[in-house]
Amino acid sequence: MRTPATDGEDNANEGNDDVAARKTALRHDAFRKRRAIGDAERQRAGIRLADAAERSGILDGVGTVAAYVSMGTEVPTTPMLRMMLAHGIRVLVPRLGSGRDLGWGVMDDVDALHDAGGSRPDEPGGAVLDADAIAGADLVVTAAVLADRTGVRLGRGGGWYDRALARRRIGTPVVAVVWPWELVDDGLPCEPHDQRIDGVLTPNGYFAVGARMGLPTESV
Ligand SMILES: Nc1nc2c(c(=O)[nH]1)N(C=O)[C@@H](CNc1ccc(C(=O)N[C@@H](CCC(=O)O)C(=O)O)cc1)CN2
Numbered sequence: 001m002r003t004p005a006t007d008g009e010d011n012a013n014e015g016n017d018d019v020a021a022r023k024t025a026l027r028h029d030a031f032r033k034r035r036a037i038g039d040a041e042r043q044r045a046g047i048r049l050a051d052a053a054e055r056s057g058i059l060d061g062v063g064t065v066a067a068y069v070s071m072g073t074e075v076p077t078t079p080m081l082r083m084m085l086a087h088g089i090r091v092l093v094p095r096l097g098s099g100r101d102l103g104w105g106v107m108d109d110v111d112a113l114h115d116a117g118g119s120r121p122d123e124p125g126g127a128v129l130d131a132d133a134i135a136g137a138d139l140v141v142t143a144a145v146l147a148d149r150t151g152v153r154l155g156r157g158g159g160w161y162d163r164a165l166a167r168r169r170i171g172t173p174v175v176a177v178v179w180p181w182e183l184v185d186d187g188l189p190c191e192p193h194d195q196r197i198d199g200v201l202t203p204n205g206y207f208a209v210g211a212r213m214g215l216p217t218e219s220v
Pocket residue numbers: 068069070071074094096117118119120121143144155156157158159160161
C-alpha cells in the first residue's frame with residue numbers, strides 16, 4: 001500500500017520522467033526531419049546562417065565568442081566561423097577530449113580542424129582551455145535541437161551546454177542555432193537546470209527570444 005507521502009514523491013518523479021520522455025520524443029522527431037535535408041540544401045543553409053549572423057548585430061562589440069563546430073545534420077557553422085574570424089573575433093569552440101569534458105579550444109583556422117573521433121564535432125589543435133574559458137566570451141552561440149520564443153532551448157540531452165552555460169559571465173547573451181522549423185512559439189519542456197537563451201539564429205535570420213524581447217504577452 002502506498003502512503004500519501006510516497007504518493008507525493010512518486011508523482012514528483014513521474015513529473016520529471018514525463019518531461020524527460022517528452023524531450024526524447026521531440027529530439028527523435030527533430031532528428032528524423034533533419035535527416036531528410038539534402039546536402040545541397042544544408043550547404044546553402046550554412047551560408048545563409050553566416051549572412052544572418054553578420055547582419056543581425058549580435059557580433060557588435062564582441063571580442064570573444066564561444067561558438068561550436070557543426071556536425072552531421074546540423075546547420076553548418078563553418079561559413080559563420082570563417083566570417084567571425086574575418087571580423088577579427090576570437091573564437092572558442094568545445095573540446096570534448098576523450099569524453100564529454102567541458103573544455104574549450106581557440107579556433108583560429110577553420111581548415112585546420114581535426115576529427116575528434118566517434119560522433120563528436122571536429123576540434124582545433126593547440127591548448128585545451130578549461131571549463132571556465134566560457135567566462136571569457138562576450139557572446140555564446142550554442143547548438144540546439146529545438147528552441148522556443150519564450151527562451152527555452154532543447155539540446156541533444158547530454159546536459160553539456162546546461163553545465164557549460166552556468167559558467168558564463170552573468171549577462172552574457174546566449175544564441176541558439178536551429179533549422180527554421182525548429183523555432184517554435186512556446187511549450188517546449190523545461191526543467192530547472194535548463195539554461196534560458198536570448199536569441200535564435202536560423203538560416204532565415206535572427207530572432208530575439210525570451211526576456212530580452214519582453215516575454216510574450218497574452219493577446220487581447
Ligand atoms: N556540433 C555540436 N557541438 C557540440 C554539441 C552539439 O550538439 N553539436 N553539444 C551539445 O550538447 C556539445 C557536445 N555534445 C555531444 C553530445 C553527444 C555526443 C555523442 O553522441 N557522442 C558519442 C556517441 C555515443 C554516446 O556516448 O552517447 C561519441 O563520442 O561518439 C557528442 C557530443 C558541445 N558541442
